[in-house]
Amino acid sequence: MIRVTVWNEFYHEKVNEQVAAVYPNGIHGAIAEFLDEDDEITVRLASLEDPEYGLSENVLDNTDVLIWWAHVQHDKVPDEVAGRVKDHVLKGMGFIPLHSAHFCKPFGMLMGTACTLRWRDNDRERLWCVNPGHPIAEGIPEFFELDHEEMYGEHFDIPQPDDLIFIGWFKGGEVFRSGCTFERGYGRVFYFQPGHEEYPTYYNPYVQRIIKNAVHWAAPRKRRKTIEAPRAVSPEANPEKNN
Amino acid sequence: MIRVTVWNEFYHEKVNEQVAAVYPNGIHGAIAEFLDEDDEITVRLASLEDPEYGLSENVLDNTDVLIWWAHVQHDKVPDEVAGRVKDHVLKGMGFIPLHSAHFCKPFGMLMGTACTLRWRDNDRERLWCVNPGHPIAEGIPEFFELDHEEMYGEHFDIPQPDDLIFIGWFKGGEVFRSGCTFERGYGRVFYFQPGHEEYPTYYNPYVQRIIKNAVHWAAPRKRRKTIEAPRAVSPEANPEKNN
Amino acid sequence: MIRVTVWNEFYHEKVNEQVAAVYPNGIHGAIAEFLDEDDEITVRLASLEDPEYGLSENVLDNTDVLIWWAHVQHDKVPDEVAGRVKDHVLKGMGFIPLHSAHFCKPFGMLMGTACTLRWRDNDRERLWCVNPGHPIAEGIPEFFELDHEEMYGEHFDIPQPDDLIFIGWFKGGEVFRSGCTFERGYGRVFYFQPGHEEYPTYYNPYVQRIIKNAVHWAAPRKRRKTIEAPRAVSPEANPEKNN
Amino acid sequence: MIRVTVWNEFYHEKVNEQVAAVYPNGIHGAIAEFLDEDDEITVRLASLEDPEYGLSENVLDNTDVLIWWAHVQHDKVPDEVAGRVKDHVLKGMGFIPLHSAHFCKPFGMLMGTACTLRWRDNDRERLWCVNPGHPIAEGIPEFFELDHEEMYGEHFDIPQPDDLIFIGWFKGGEVFRSGCTFERGYGRVFYFQPGHEEYPTYYNPYVQRIIKNAVHWAAPRKRRKTIEAPRAVSPEANPEKNN
Numbered sequence: 009m010i011r012v013t014v015w016n017e018f019y020h021e022k023v024n025e026q027v028a029a030v031y032p033n034g035i036h037g038a039i040a041e042f043l044d045e046d047d048e049i050t051v052r053l054a055s056l057e058d059p060e061y062g063l064s065e066n067v068l069d070n071t072d073v074l075i076w077w078a079h080v081q082h083d084k085v086p087d088e089v090a091g092r093v094k095d096h097v098l099k100g101m102g103f104i105p106l107h108s109a110h111f112c113k114p115f116g117m118l119m120g121t122a123c124t125l126r127w128r129d130n131d132r133e134r135l136w137c138v139n140p141g142h143p144i145a146e147g148i149p150e151f152f153e154l155d156h157e158e159m160y161g162e163h164f165d166i167p168q169p170d171d172l173i174f175i176g177w178f179k180g181g182e183v184f185r186s187g188c189t190f191e192r193g194y195g196r197v198f199y200f201q202p203g204h205e206e207y208p209t210y211y212n213p214y215v216q217r218i219i220k221n222a223v224h225w226a227a228p229r230k231r232r233k234t235i236e237a238p239r240a241v242s243p244e245a246n247p248e249k250n251n
Numbered sequence: 252m253i254r255v256t257v258w259n260e261f262y263h264e265k266v267n268e269q270v271a272a273v274y275p276n277g278i279h280g281a282i283a284e285f286l287d288e289d290d291e292i293t294v295r296l297a298s299l300e301d302p303e304y305g306l307s308e309n310v311l312d313n314t315d316v317l318i319w320w321a322h323v324q325h326d327k328v329p330d331e332v333a334g335r336v337k338d339h340v341l342k343g344m345g346f347i348p349l350h351s352a353h354f355c356k357p358f359g360m361l362m363g364t365a366c367t368l369r370w371r372d373n374d375r376e377r378l379w380c381v382n383p384g385h386p387i388a389e390g391i392p393e394f395f396e397l398d399h400e401e402m403y404g405e406h407f408d409i410p411q412p413d414d415l416i417f418i419g420w421f422k423g424g425e426v427f428r429s430g431c432t433f434e435r436g437y438g439r440v441f442y443f444q445p446g447h448e449e450y451p452t453y454y455n456p457y458v459q460r461i462i463k464n465a466v467h468w469a470a471p472r473k474r475r476k477t478i479e480a481p482r483a484v485s486p487e488a489n490p491e492k493n494n
Numbered sequence: 495m496i497r498v499t500v501w502n503e504f505y506h507e508k509v510n511e512q513v514a515a516v517y518p519n520g521i522h523g524a525i526a527e528f529l530d531e532d533d534e535i536t537v538r539l540a541s542l543e544d545p546e547y548g549l550s551e552n553v554l555d556n557t558d559v560l561i562w563w564a565h566v567q568h569d570k571v572p573d574e575v576a577g578r579v580k581d582h583v584l585k586g587m588g589f590i591p592l593h594s595a596h597f598c599k600p601f602g603m604l605m606g607t608a609c610t611l612r613w614r615d616n617d618r619e620r621l622w623c624v625n626p627g628h629p630i631a632e633g634i635p636e637f638f639e640l641d642h643e644e645m646y647g648e649h650f651d652i653p654q655p656d657d658l659i660f661i662g663w664f665k666g667g668e669v670f671r672s673g674c675t676f677e678r679g680y681g682r683v684f685y686f687q688p689g690h691e692e693y694p695t696y697y698n699p700y701v702q703r704i705i706k707n708a709v710h711w712a713a714p715r716k717r718r719k720t721i722e723a724p725r726a727v728s729p730e731a732n733p734e735k736n737n
Numbered sequence: 738m739i740r741v742t743v744w745n746e747f748y749h750e751k752v753n754e755q756v757a758a759v760y761p762n763g764i765h766g767a768i769a770e771f772l773d774e775d776d777e778i779t780v781r782l783a784s785l786e787d788p789e790y791g792l793s794e795n796v797l798d799n800t801d802v803l804i805w806w807a808h809v810q811h812d813k814v815p816d817e818v819a820g821r822v823k824d825h826v827l828k829g830m831g832f833i834p835l836h837s838a839h840f841c842k843p844f845g846m847l848m849g850t851a852c853t854l855r856w857r858d859n860d861r862e863r864l865w866c867v868n869p870g871h872p873i874a875e876g877i878p879e880f881f882e883l884d885h886e887e888m889y890g891e892h893f894d895i896p897q898p899d900d901l902i903f904i905g906w907f908k909g910g911e912v913f914r915s916g917c918t919f920e921r922g923y924g925r926v927f928y929f930q931p932g933h934e935e936y937p938t939y940y941n942p943y944v945q946r947i948i949k950n951a952v953h954w955a956a957p958r959k960r961r962k963t964i965e966a967p968r969a970v971s972p973e974a975n976p977e978k979n980n
Binding site for chain 2: 580597611617647651656668676723725726730731
């Protein structure tokens with residue numbers, strides 16, 4: 009059973025009627041709904057309003073994969089809490105930042121880059137799969153379209169991804185590395201670009217499939233309790249200590 | 252001094268007046284012309300009609316970087332000659348296949364994949380730089396445009412590039428990994444997508460700059476004479492043989 | 495159910511008593527035995543002596559992951575048959591060449607490099623895991639040892655791996671990239687260095703676990719029937735044809 | 738002219754006679770000395786004791802490549818100053834952390850991982866080149882040896898390097914990814930493991946050559962003044978604004 013926590017800053021849905029109409033249960037609620045259909049996944053919701061910002065040690069210890077949606081409240085997550093999320097990734101937790109979470113603190117800390125990009129409201133996107141054998145692309149056609157999506161364009165200031173899976177084409181003339189994986193410590197990160205709050209992106213069946221696939225891909229195989237640089241005995245000098 | 256050989260199948264220019272009008276000295280001639288302006292580069296031309304298809308051991312031994320343009324005559328290069336080119340890359344020669352050379356034999360042999368792609372005549376392209384710190388991107392803006400270019404679209408069946416530098420956006424709706432590097436043996440390969448024979452692509456100053464940059468990037472630091480799997484003495488048992 | 499074919503040149507076991515004593519059912523037999531314990535895997539054996547070298551279209555069409563052991567009979571596999579194996583990988587079949595299969599034809603064709611290395615009989619190896627979060631490393635400690643193994647040393651002439659998972663340390667003074675992944679087309683390749691025919695390497699529980707993990711990792715998510723470069727309609731001009 | 742700043746915490750040399758005997762002018766002094774022989778390089782020294790820790794905006798604005806040696810004083814560099822170094826890398830400055838600088842703050846911030854490793858005093862190392870065509874390996878043989886070096890062993894908790902160039906073999910039984918490149922923003926990073934303060938590592942001609950090569954490799958091709966995520970006009974809607 010993969011334990012997923014869907015974390016949302018949960019702001020637009022409460023102050024903007026248009027967004028609330030699209031996501032009446034919050035963006036996290038909409039994501040939880042389709043993940044719940046997967047028998048190998050169990051989902052819980054979390055948001056900025058929860059105790060310890062919804063990101064206590066206890067929550068993270070019991071999370072296999074953390075999905076993160078945020079846009080205008082990045083700074084409300086204290087550095088210490090963001091560092092805690094980062095440490096859990098390094099210990100093995102999977103992490104899936106969505107759309108405007110390119111600017112959330114834990115992603116920035118894990119990438120080591122500025123994560124800047126070009127952007128523009130209200131464009132049309134077509135996502136092309138450039139790595140059809142990747143598990144995250146399972147069940148996805150050569151391309152699919154989102155009639156309304158915010159434009160995110162290059163240069164996207166990230167490290168070179170370990171796997172580039174999707175490239176976005178925008179009607180307005182830009183391209184974007186829209187689906188990228190990164191290994192950090194024992195953990196796996198998948199950044200996925202679509203998901204502007206005003207559009208019904210998370211109801212698109214391909215978007216749902218990609219996020220489901222990513223949860224399975226990012227689920228940890230091995231977790232470590234601590235991160236340390238150990239003084240080591242020589243395995244040559246101490247053969248009895250060897251594995 | 253970097254010794255560049257520009258190899259061209261040299262066919263369209265001789266049978267198609269429209270192409271001849273664009274490239275009166277052949278595509279290889281046009282490429283040689285702008286490379287000649289670089290004081291660190293010396294250029295020679297070669298084509299399918301030359302002795303040994305323009306790819307003799309002697310030519311390759313005296314080539315630091317081989318640029319390759321071909322489209323409809325791939326099969327006229329015998330496997331043995333293509334294998335010779337591949338071996339020279341593995342020994343250190345740089346290799347820059349352009350446009351429809353995605354289907355030339357040496358590139359296929361070096362990639363190990365089918366190198367297939369989607370294509371369509373007569374589109375408009377905008378190239379975005381996704382790796383602005385790379386030496387091949389020196390002097391290139393965030394994006395530039397080609398008013399007329401053949402569409403090459405994903406999925407492009409190549410191994411994951413070592414460096415992805417340019418992504419192409421096409422008016423007709425596709426994207427393409429248009430500038431990619433690959434290390435193979437001691438050699439360096441740069442595939443660059445623009446360059447349909449009917450359009451004046453190789454007169455574009457950004458295209459010229461990219462190809463010049465790529466020549467400098469691909470110039471060999473070290474070449475080897477032979478490729479072999481040597482039975483080795485233990486450096487622990489034979490310290491006097493060590494470096 | 496993952497359908498695995500374990501292919502072995504099956505030569506040493508028949509002509510060398512020492513090898514026969516270690517692997518009385520052949521190396522492929524020993525590998526099949528531990529794979530059979532996995533309920534999600536079904537195994538069949540194949541060897542050079544079988545009709546069509548054990549590599550007919552029918553066998554490959556019904557193989558999800560092909561494991562390959564060979565040493566001195568590489569040249570007995572015709573180029574055409576090796577190319578068939580390569581094409582099946584590009585269409586999605588997983589491929590796991592072991593030890594001296596670094597020189598088998600399909601691996602060379604898929605890599606595009608010489609796959610040469612340094613080697614020496616009878617050394618001692620310790621394998622270190624450098625990517626502990628990778629699915630192929632699941633259940634594997636920080637390092638483990640093989641008391642007897644042939645030394646394979648750098649420079650190993652392969653493309654930069656997509657994932658480097660294990661590095662081998664040899665008592666005699668060398669290192670080796672011993673566990674490497676490569677994506678080629680729709681298929682996934684894992685090269686694993688241990689497995690000299692004279693030593694009981696394939697009875698080591700960690701070696702067995704790694705090969706099992708690799709079978710699961712390489713099992714195809716998507717397969718294609720044909721490999722082609724299609725002339726494409728513009729998805730912008732023909733929205734009704736879009737996905 | 739490449740402007741190099743060699744930054745050293747400059748502590749061991751002042752409190753430990755043994756270290757002072759090896760590096761009478763400081764480790765930074767020894768490094769500056771051999772870099773000075775290169776006509777294309779101009780060097781300046783900096784250390785923790787300098788104003789603003791030797792890392793003022795002015796110093797960094799006038800540095801093309803920053804070399805960093807530190808061991809026990811990492812915490813004396815304030816987070817804000819470390820962040821300033823990181824930002825300059827993202828804007829294009831090259832960065833070469835040496836040996837125990839794996840734990841310096843700017844490297845950790847750029848990697849996003851814990852950068853932990855195994856370690857042990859006083860071992861013997863042999864460095865193997867696994868990427869002989871890379872510019873940083875120019876002039877370096879297949880392997881070379883350091884009679885005395887601190888053991889740094891895997892698992893080294895870094896992101897997968899863009900290029901892995903050297904792997905270290907240690908007499909005591911470990912291996913290490915000893916020479917690794919990473920692109921971050923517009924900047925290039927090369928981590929190189931050898932250089933314990935008690936040993937004359939920086940007098941080894943191969944070590945000197947590698948650091949010189951790395952300076953040339955990391956020298957910026959393009960620098961940016963600011964890092965931002967710009968709201969963009971559509972290049973399709975505003976062709977006159979295009980490049």
